[in-house]
Every structure is written in C-alpha cells, then in structure tokens.
Amino acid sequence: MHTYNTKFTLAAATLAFALAGPALAEWNEGGGEQEEALSLTPNLENGREVYEVCAACHLPEGWGMEDGTFPQLAGQHAVVSIKQLADIRSKNRDNPTMYPFALEKSIGGPQAIADVVAYMEKLPMNPDWGKGPYNELFPQYAKGKELYEANCVECHGENGMGIPEKFYPRINGQHYEYMLRQFEWIRDGKRRNANPEMVEQIENFTDEDMKAVINYASRLPVPEEDLAESADWRNPDFD
Structure with missing residues (x-):
C-alpha cells in the first residue's frame, strides 16, 4: 500500500x-x-x-x-x-x-x-466507502464537479488528496454523510477550528450546492494502492 x-x-x-x-x-x-x-x-x-x-x-x-x-x-x-x-x-x-x-x-x-x-x-482504506446518491448520469454530479473545481481544488487537490504540509485533509474515500455534516457545520460557523479561508469560500453555498459538491467529493477515486483488497479485509492486528 x-x-x-x-x-x-x-x-x-x-x-x-x-x-x-x-x-x-x-x-x-x-x-x-x-x-x-x-x-x-x-x-x-x-x-x-x-x-x-x-x-x-x-x-x-x-x-x-x-x-x-x-x-x-x-x-x-x-x-x-x-x-x-x-x-x-x-x-x-x-x-x-x-x-x-x-x-x-x-x-x-x-x-x-x-x-x-x-x-x-498506514491502514489500507475501505474500498466501499459511503458515497453520495448521484452518479455521473445525474445533473447534481455535474453541478458538484463544477463547484468542486471552482472552490475546492486549490486546497484539497483535483483528486481530493489534500496538502499535508498545510494541514489540508485528504477527502477522497471519506464517507459522504460525514463530509456533509462537517461541511454544514463549517459553513454555518459551528466548527470552531475550521480554516477561516474555507468558511469564507463556502459561506454562500445553498444546501443544494452543499449536497452536490460533497456528492462529487465522495466519488473521487482513491489510488488503488491505498485501498484494502476487499471490503471483507480484517485488520490482522485485531484478529
């Protein structure tokens, strides 16, 4: 991995x-x-x-x-x-x-x-993480892609890998529902340790914008070498 x-x-x-x-x-x-x-x-x-x-x-x-x-x-x-x-x-x-x-x-x-x-x-990631409801066939996917490329790429990267040197997290492979909740809290000022630049960037996102961009982010691919071989993988340290 x-x-x-x-x-x-x-x-x-x-x-x-x-x-x-x-x-x-x-x-x-x-x-x-x-x-x-x-x-x-x-x-x-x-x-x-x-x-x-x-x-x-x-x-x-x-x-x-x-x-x-x-x-x-x-x-x-x-x-x-x-x-x-x-x-x-x-x-x-x-x-x-x-x-x-x-x-x-x-x-x-x-x-x-x-x-x-x-x-x-160093733990391999879940190959079947929770994704948003809209695939490439839905207009919400295209809208999310547009919003992501305009607002998120600079910090989280085109593929969602983040920038560790700047403490920007990788978001590819993260569960849709978790990211949706955190995005809403950051937008609405409920997460006190949020980067103020991100708060300013997303403060005018509507709920529909939020769902679309997080749907797209949740569907960003994870490099194969970072994934467990299957969703049935068990951590040998805890067998």
Missing part, C-alpha cells in the same frame, strides 16, 4: 507551522501539544496499542461508519490527524463524544498522538 513518509510529512508540517504568519497561527491553534507531537518520531507498535481505544468507534480497520457517525481515519495524513486530536484535547474543536477518549489519561501524551496517527495513516 502506498503511504506518505510519515517522518517527512511531520517534519515538513512542523517547518510550515513554524514559518506560518499570524493568520495561520490563529486558525491552527493546536498549541504546544500539537507542535510537540509533530516533532516526534512515531512508534508504530505503540500506535497499534493506542489505537485499541479508537477502534471501538472507528472500527479495527479505521474505516468509520458509512452513515457518517464516525469518519474513516485509515489513510488520513498523520499531520491532519495530529491537528484534529490536539484541537479536540485543547477544546478548540467541539467533539463531546470523542473528547473523553482523546484525553491523555485515555491514550497518553504527545508521543502517543504521534504514534497512533502514524499507525492510522
């Missing part, structure tokens, strides 16, 4: 964070824990053990739930997951369901964060 070099992306993100101007610093408020986790060398064996706490909701495979209750974590850039974990722990992102499980007493300190996100990044 293809994965990014975790050590490289952590180092690159640390450098980008250090060189960032005030605007990025204000948005990216993960705090000292985020910076420390970015600077550490991950221990994948410990990451596997820490992930046992996460597996109860996100599943042993890291695939989350198609109904959007829990996102797919497998294959996500480690630096993105570090930021989100640090934001939840510092209460810069509201997630009351996850908060108690993300605390240091539950999973450990910055080293544990670095370890578990590196482990998640």
